[in-house]
Amino acid sequence: MKIHGILAAILFALVLSPSCGSRKQAAYLTVPFSASTNIPGKEYPKINPDLSVTCRVEAPDAISVELDLCNKVYPMVQIEGGVWEVTSDPQVPGFHYYFINVDGVRVSDPSSKLFYGCGLMASGIEIPEAGVDFYLEQDVPHGEVRMQRYWSDLAQTWRICYVYTPAEYDTTPDARYPVLYLQHGGGEDETGWPNQGKVDNIMDNLIASGEAVSMIVVMDRGSAVLANSPDWERTRNIFDFSAYEKVVVEELVPMIDACYRTLDDRNSRAIAGLSLGGYQSWSIGLSHMDLFSYIGGFSGAGMEPSPEKYPLSLNEQMNLLYLSVGTEEPEQMYAGVKAFHDMLENKGVQHLYYESPGTAHEWLTWRRSLRQFAALLFR
Amino acid sequence: MKIHGILAAILFALVLSPSCGSRKQAAYLTVPFSASTNIPGKEYPKINPDLSVTCRVEAPDAISVELDLCNKVYPMVQIEGGVWEVTSDPQVPGFHYYFINVDGVRVSDPSSKLFYGCGLMASGIEIPEAGVDFYLEQDVPHGEVRMQRYWSDLAQTWRICYVYTPAEYDTTPDARYPVLYLQHGGGEDETGWPNQGKVDNIMDNLIASGEAVSMIVVMDRGSAVLANSPDWERTRNIFDFSAYEKVVVEELVPMIDACYRTLDDRNSRAIAGLSLGGYQSWSIGLSHMDLFSYIGGFSGAGMEPSPEKYPLSLNEQMNLLYLSVGTEEPEQMYAGVKAFHDMLENKGVQHLYYESPGTAHEWLTWRRSLRQFAALLFR
Numbered sequence: 064m065k066i067h068g069i070l071a072a073i074l075f076a077l078v079l080s081p082s083c084g085s086r087k088q089a090a091y092l093t094v095p096f097s098a099s100t101n102i103p104g105k106e107y108p109k110i111n112p113d114l115s116v117t118c119r120v121e122a123p124d125a126i127s128v129e130l131d132l133c134n135k136v137y138p139m140v141q142i143e144g145g146v147w148e149v150t151s152d153p154q155v156p157g158f159h160y161y162f163i164n165v166d167g168v169r170v171s172d173p174s175s176k177l178f179y180g181c182g183l184m185a186s187g188i189e190i191p192e193a194g195v196d197f198y199l200e201q202d203v204p205h206g207e208v209r210m211q212r213y214w215s216d217l218a219q220t221w222r223i224c225y226v227y228t229p230a231e232y233d234t235t236p237d238a239r240y241p242v243l244y245l246q247h248g249g250g251e252d253e254t255g256w257p258n259q260g261k262v263d264n265i266m267d268n269l270i271a272s273g274e275a276v277s278m279i280v281v282m283d284r285g286s287a288v289l290a291n292s293p294d295w296e297r298t299r300n301i302f303d304f305s306a307y308e309k310v311v312v313e314e315l316v317p318m319i320d321a322c323y324r325t326l327d328d329r330n331s332r333a334i335a336g337l338s339l340g341g342y343q344s345w346s347i348g349l350s351h352m353d354l355f356s357y358i359g360g361f362s363g364a365g366m367e368p369s370p371e372k373y374p375l376s377l378n379e380q381m382n383l384l385y386l387s388v389g390t391e392e393p394e395q396m397y398a399g400v401k402a403f404h405d406m407l408e409n410k411g412v413q414h415l416y417y418e419s420p421g422t423a424h425e426w427l428t429w430r431r432s433l434r435q436f437a438a439l440l441f442r
Numbered sequence: 443m444k445i446h447g448i449l450a451a452i453l454f455a456l457v458l459s460p461s462c463g464s465r466k467q468a469a470y471l472t473v474p475f476s477a478s479t480n481i482p483g484k485e486y487p488k489i490n491p492d493l494s495v496t497c498r499v500e501a502p503d504a505i506s507v508e509l510d511l512c513n514k515v516y517p518m519v520q521i522e523g524g525v526w527e528v529t530s531d532p533q534v535p536g537f538h539y540y541f542i543n544v545d546g547v548r549v550s551d552p553s554s555k556l557f558y559g560c561g562l563m564a565s566g567i568e569i570p571e572a573g574v575d576f577y578l579e580q581d582v583p584h585g586e587v588r589m590q591r592y593w594s595d596l597a598q599t600w601r602i603c604y605v606y607t608p609a610e611y612d613t614t615p616d617a618r619y620p621v622l623y624l625q626h627g628g629g630e631d632e633t634g635w636p637n638q639g640k641v642d643n644i645m646d647n648l649i650a651s652g653e654a655v656s657m658i659v660v661m662d663r664g665s666a667v668l669a670n671s672p673d674w675e676r677t678r679n680i681f682d683f684s685a686y687e688k689v690v691v692e693e694l695v696p697m698i699d700a701c702y703r704t705l706d707d708r709n710s711r712a713i714a715g716l717s718l719g720g721y722q723s724w725s726i727g728l729s730h731m732d733l734f735s736y737i738g739g740f741s742g743a744g745m746e747p748s749p750e751k752y753p754l755s756l757n758e759q760m761n762l763l764y765l766s767v768g769t770e771e772p773e774q775m776y777a778g779v780k781a782f783h784d785m786l787e788n789k790g791v792q793h794l795y796y797e798s799p800g801t802a803h804e805w806l807t808w809r810r811s812l813r814q815f816a817a818l819l820f821r
Contacts, residue, residue: 124546
């Protein structure tokens with residue numbers, strides 16, 4: 064009887080209480096529709112049923128206007144009253160950066176929300192994938208993405224990182240959580256995973272279904288310039304990220320462990336990233352095995368394929384090594400990651416290798432990789 | 443002795459523990475410097491000691507390039523190799539939206555971070571105010587800005603709001619907090635206060651100094667379209683926000699009270715906003731005195747100056763009515779708010795009226811207003 068009373072109370076609460084996140088996704092359309100990445104109320108760009116994109120720009124005085132979808136440039140034509148239009152080839156599903164070239168100046172599309180990528184604020188278009196909803200808002204408890212400011216003594220500057228906390232974080236004040244450090248790619252910043260990557264939806268859905276354990280995800284900017292560093296350090300190759308590595312080890316991880324209810328041992332810490340961030344994650348992770356025991360590289364683990372860096376002792380030391388790549392990525396990227404995988408395989412270093420079918424060097428590859436990687440963590 | 447032991451432990455912790463937010467602000471420069479609103483690493487736009495702005499854009503094939511500082515358009519000139527440059531008049535301190543016109547097309551500056559304003563992603567430039575730091579990061583405990591998704595049954599769509607929680611929120615699991623609902627202006631969205639408004643710095647600093655009580659601040663998008671609403675409703679005047687009002691009352695407030703540790707009575711709720719959001723706040727606040735007892739309008743309270751809407755009974759019913767305006771705002775805005783203030787004054791309706799010296803219809807007026815308004819709340 065007592066159980067029935069409790070059940071009745073729970074059902075009552077479910078029916079009457081406002082929820083912290085519930086309900087439904089938009090229907091997938093089979094007619095041309097405005098992209099979800101448009102400024103609210105903007106009709107164009109539109110996505111057609113064959114996944115081609117129709118773009119319109121008002122530029123009455125321009126001589127030449129082009130749609131630059133990064134993989135291909137499409138000249139636009141004036142259709143009426145200063146409005147230029149073009150329809151692209153069909154695009155692969157996923158999130159693609161794009162630009163408009165106005166008389167040779169590459170600018171963002173005034174009709175698009177903008178995303179930090181390619182080293183500037185870029186237009187972006189989300190090409191949906193029919194029937195796929197693992198990165199969409201679903202009727203599950205929702206965690207939060209929190210903006211966390213912290214002072215870097217090393218860089219003598221304020222930094223901002225984003226921190227995903229799982230839905231139950233605030234209501235379980237005694238619980239502690241493992242932490243995934245998740246890096247963006249080159250030309251992107253700490254807003255990449257929250258905005259383009261839809262990290263909160265992916266984690267909310269995985270945790271709600273029991274496919275992943277509840278965890279904290281930290282997304283910091285993957286670069287730093289140490290205070291008083293010589294000029295050459297400020298302009299050095301992006302693949303030399305020793306300054307950022309110092310910030311991660313000496314400042315970021317301690318700050319997160321101080322400010323959040325973390326489990327602060329290596330078995331409860333993972334580091335992963337995409338492209339440049341994948342390279343960083345493998346490099347920082349393997350150099351600091353006292354901190355990390357799970358490492359993931361999405362489209363970017365294979366920069367240092369020298370076999371002697373990957374001894375068989377890793378099989379004992381690490382809980383997981385993971386790498387992935389999209390089948391439609393540029394040949395050099397695909398071949399590089401694949402060769403890295405083959406080398407590890409030949410050496411007998413245990414790892415998980417995933418090829419994302421039909422996706423390029425873009426966010427759908429990385430969303431899929433995160434979904435798979437996160438589900439394997441902290442078991 | 444016991445006290446000494448505790449003190450020693452606290453001092454020890456202060457010295458050795460990583461902090462959740464500490465230290466220093468950048469020095470104010472007296473030579474031309476790159477704006478803090480630039481994409482990291484971009485030299486231009488630069489702000490000169492007289493607060494004029496020097497802007498550069500690479501556009502080798504363009505025929506005409508202009509800097510549009512919204513209050514004035516400056517033709518740019520080619521200085522070398524396709525680079526165009528201009529230096530503006532001295533600007534008033536604060537945060538200003540701007541655009542670049544390339545052959546007549548208004549686009550964002552590829553060197554600037556972008557901010558949702560003017561109905562699209564706009565370039566923005568922060569003109570610092572010498573010696574003023576109430577909206578800068580300071581060496582105080584830092585709260586968080588959290589992205590909260592919630593489902594709207596009324597609109598049949600997911601919505602996102604941002605929620606500021608004070609620094610101690612996570613470490614005081616039994617405490618409950620009053621809530622300020624803070625609205626953006628026309629052509630802006632829920633990202634306005636977190637990005638342009640620097641709400642977290644302002645609140646962190648006020649709370650740390652004891653000038654404001656610890657509170658939660660909710661920043662939602664100030665518009666909504668009800669599901670299945672007729673077409674005319676979707677295109678109606680922005681000053682008819684009855685659909686959004688329904689969302690606030692029936693969905694947003696209940697969701698916040700369910701998901702955060704709030705004090706959920708009218709004495710613990712405030713609503714305020716800027717420009718259109720100020721008008722909304724006065725209107726929604728006075729229509730729902732069961733929910734709100736503090737109302738603020740920054741540069742936008744005076745849209746409905748009919749005296750009969752403001753009975754003397756408000757003096758008993760409301761804890762605070764607040765309005766403000768910048769002295770450099772367009773004459774119509776200044777005169778409108780001032781007339782509203784005079785009307786209330788003449789009627790004997792108690793309120794606080796503030797003029798922000800030297801600032802226009804922009805974010806510095808609203809940051810100052812928030813600072814003053816927040817300090818008066820929930821006493």
